[in-house]
Amino acid sequence: MDVATSEVAGARSWSTRREGKQRRMALVSPWMNGKFLPQKKIVEALETLLVPGDRVVIESVQKQADFLSRSLAKVNPKKIHDLKAVIWAIARPDHMEIFEQGIASEVDFSFAGPQSLRLAQMLEDGQIKVNSINTYVELSARMFVDLIPNAVLVCADMADREGNLYTGANTEDTPSMVEAAAFRDGIVIVQVNQIVDKLPRVDIPGGWIDVIVEGDRPYAKEPIQTRDPKDIKELQILTAMMVIRGVYERHQVTSLNHGVGFDTAAIELLLPTYGGKLGLKGKICRNWILNPQPTLIPAIESGWVESVHSFGNEDGMEKYVAARPDIYFTGPDGSLRSNRVFCQLAGHYAVDLFAGSTLQIDAEGNSSTVTKGRIAGFGGAPNLGSDARGRRHPSAAWLSLITSDDAIVRGRKLCVQVVETFKAGGVPLFVETLDAVQVGKDAKLPIAPVMIYGDDVSHVATEEGIAYLYKADGMEERRAAVAAIAGVTKVGLKSTAKQVKALREKGVVAYPEDLGVRRSDANRSLLSARSMKDLVTWSGGLYEPPARFRSW
Amino acid sequence: MTFEITLSDEVLALSARRSYIELNARARALQLLDDGTFHELLGPFDRVESPWLPMQGIVTQSDDGCVVAKGKIDGQPAVVIAMEGKFQGGSIGEVCGMKMAEAFRLARLDNEKGIPTRAVLSLESGGVRLQEANMGELVIAEIYAEMVALRKHTPLIVVITGPTGCFGGMSLAAGLASYVVMTRQARLSMNGPEVIELEAGKDEFVAADKPFVWSVNGGAQRFATDFADVLLEDDADAVTQAVTELFRKGQPAQLRTDKYELFIKRLKFLDPAKQWVAEDIRNAWKAVAK
Structure with missing residues (x-):
């Protein structure tokens, strides 16, 4: 009995995920300056950090890691294919391109507002496999059970030189996505709008982050609940x-x-x-x-x-x-x-x-x-x-x-x-x-x-x-x-x-x-x-409506 | 824990203010006429409706989107014509256009008979009604002719507050008025933003860019460039007051349509090869003040 157990214990490595991550990170380290990756290297880095079949979370609800999703849509499908995507809201045309090219083939998602028609058509054409439709918080929960990510592509307003992140008003799901990857040897890739010396506050500690890249423009965001x-x-x-x-x-x-x-x-x-x-x-x-x-x-x-x-x-x-x-x-x-x-x-x-x-x-x-x-x-x-x-x-x-008088x-x-x-x-x-x-x-x-x-x-x-x-x-x-x-x-x-x-x-x-x-x-x-305009008056001029809600 | 809530003067004013924009056409006519003097001509119960819309499967409205009311303004006989922007986009069809033209004609006849009758036109119009466009265009010509005839006797005031604004044929009617009263929310132009974008492309005009659209045809810009004479907050009583004061002032020294040489000079000042912004137009207008 003792021999049998020790044989099994000896045969199995208990840290394959960690070793895998270290191996992948080592491949991109020549391009990196600490945690920082040059913007032009992102497509190549994604081709290196990901392997076919990986489960990848792409941040997108109100704020969207659009530089990363656009970059993912540019990777060579011969190198990277059949990813399993987890997307809160399939909101962007580049999300669909990722599936059309076969870079990803399966998806677990929650919402698909603007892309709902295209999604139905692609499903019919067999270009995409919908594993499940979830609620937002179900996806958050499942990241810790059966949808544990190999990599997360997220976005933040700012990073400091140590890699700490400021997600500010648009924090949304970034902390939970990062947590699910960081503590199970997934790779955390962040696009930031800006790299600064001092953050207004730290929303996510730098120790949880692997790769930081400055986006080509500020991440996309939608004021989805604002009504005129x-x-x-x-x-x-x-x-x-x-x-x-x-x-x-x-x-x-x-x-x-x-x-x-x-x-x-x-x-x-x-x-x-x-x-x-x-x-x-x-x-x-x-x-x-x-x-x-x-x-x-x-x-x-x-x-x-x-x-x-x-x-x-x-x-x-x-x-x-x-x-x-x-x-x-x-x-x-x-x-x-x-x-x-x-x-x-x-x-x-x-x-x-x-x-x-x-x-x-x-x-x-x-x-x-x-x-x-x-x-x-x-x-x-x-x-x-x-x-x-x-x-x-x-x-x-x-x-x-x-409505009942029952005791319980x-x-x-x-x-x-x-x-x-x-x-x-x-x-x-x-x-x-x-x-x-x-x-x-x-x-x-x-x-x-x-x-x-x-x-x-x-x-x-x-x-x-x-x-x-x-x-x-x-x-x-x-x-x-x-x-x-x-x-x-x-x-x-x-x-x-x-x-x-x-x-x-x-x-x-x-x-x-x-x-x-x-x-x-x-x-x-x-x-x-x-x-x-009345709302602006009520706010004492503090509310600044986005252009599409303004007529002045 | 309770806090003393203090609302700013602006918020209190906003809360006390009655909106003119929110009023429907009939309520606007009531608002402009002295209390107790409102008398509607060809009202909804006369059921003079568009004969053309049912043929195209469109539900009619019993006043065809145009309310004509006689009454008094500041104690003087007056007629108010108010368009309803919510019915078919305030479009000019045969019936509503004819009601308008006829009201102007009757007002002129009264004036000729020695009854000094004033006229206010409260506009919400996307232009001619496409479902009855030939009739609409013809009747719009009659409206213009009657407006020109009437304004020899009395100031003719156009009120444009939005939300629809004033486009197409009725934008020219506004040009014929003695005075144009606008709010910031109102828009005034010949072509609507979507039409310009469709015809000239997104490089020329982005209809979805609201701040841009209003910078071109919004009330503030129209007021700054001499297409409107009074700029108001959206306040029903302020509109009534402005109209009253303009009638007391009488006819302007020079009608806008008589200033065409000035407008041509201003247009010539602008380089058509360049993309103008609202500020350029204001500057050109300032540069050529006379």
Whole structure:
């Protein structure tokens, strides 16, 4: 027995990853000056540091390591091929080129907004293999279990001479990506905008970094959550008024997260005006999980908001955030510290409510952003928009969703879908069957790509009214409640006056008049800011909107 | 812990201000006319609608996107014509254009009869309505003729606040006015940004670059280069006040259309081989002040 064990122990090296990394790093060391690689050597370095079949994380959500992804698209596919890519958001044409050339052949991803159509086509043509569609935080978690990277390609604002990184307001996922590689002998390659003598603060220690290269231009970034108040419509204002009364006030929601879109931006802009008139200041909407969205500025300035923790940054908010350290999470240098993993965790376990929009809801309340011919993925919404069954701490809002008298019960997170019954161009939002079902079949996915499952949705709000789905008894009543607020869509037309009356009496459905909301009050003059310029005024000139949001 | 919240004067002013941009066409006419004097001509219940749109599967609007209202401004008889930018982009079709031309004609007849009737045109227009373009172009010619005839009797004021702005045929109508009132948010030009980009290419004009677009055709630039006479914040009461004051001032010493020699001189000052920016145009206008 002793002999057998010692033989096995002797035969096996326990540090193959470390030795492999040392071997690869030694090959590029002649080009390097410490940790620093000359910009023009990057393609050659990637060809040397990677080997076919490696799992490579390419940073891309709001900020994108685009110099590195563009460089990866230039490597010789004869040398480097069949990489397994892990990409949070497939957002860039160069991401697709990497697959078209066979440099990478498989992908695990979360979101594919602008590239969703091309992705579906490439999948059909067999140019790419989608291993799985994940949520953001699932990818973060899986980097430590079954998607452990051989290399990560990330980006930072600045590096100092020791290789410490400043990721500042756009920190997002860089620390977790670097951690997953650095502590399991993966190679950490960083593109930086600038190399400086002294950093404003250290976000990631230099000891975790292997290769630093200055990008040919600052990394690309998207203010994905910024919405221009001028595009908020009156139906959205009506719905927002109902949500404030029928959900936030009724359930005493103090901690929350808002999704991306005009529906929730309308709620943010109504707090100081409509919410103020209802005397709700200090009673609701105090602690937020949200990017530094400019539409929250009026609520902050009017004293509604105690804290905001952020997934990422919104461009142009830097000076405002720096001037409001009591509200935002900032470093001593004044700049925002975002962190998607922590923010997603907070959104899952610590806040009482998620409110967000979607592209399709079916008759049972399931929702998806995957529509015909597009594999769009979901980002963070499935985690933020689901009940956290591991949660144990109570709050008034969480407890208010208990509907049984049993001795053992659990509270529930409020998951509110805020939508219009029809999208732009008269396309119905409520459908009999989600497009996701067919898309899933076509793409041979093992399950249909559903964003939020109906049994996680506690409320659906439209311009017609609010369905309190958590109160519905059984599937039939749930369907009737969804139909009652689905307007003149095919789903909505199944609703009968008798059903609606019963549902309203039982409190499973509420229409504006049941909530004390006057339809005629819903107009744009109720918004605390009606334009980007108004938001700039509210911020005392500190908010500097990106060019595409400015008309001056 | 509670904090004393102090909002800045600018925010308080913003919160107190009623927006003109947010008002629909009917509310704009109500806003411009003295309280209790609003009387709509050919209102929505007269159901004079475009006969051409249904043939093309487009839902009509009962006022065809144009509200004509009689009433008083500063106690004097007045007519207000307000375009609705949200209906078909404020486009000029046969019905809405004819309502406009006819309102100007009736105002002129009143003036000729000795009833001094003023006229305000509140514009939100992308130009002629392509679905009925021939009729639209014809009626736009009638509008111009009636405007020229009417302004012999009374100042004719054009208000452009946005969000749509004023393009195409109606941009020339603005040129015929005695006075043009604009906000910073408003835009005024013959061709819309997308059209210029399509025709001349992205090297010439980037329609998605909003700061650039507004630097060329936005209210501030139009005011600085003599195409607008008053520049306002988006404030409904300020618009009413500006209109009232302009009527009190009476006709300008020289109409804009009579200053064509000056504008030609200014254009000649610019080198067409060079790509101009907004600042160049302001400088040329300053250099040739008379």
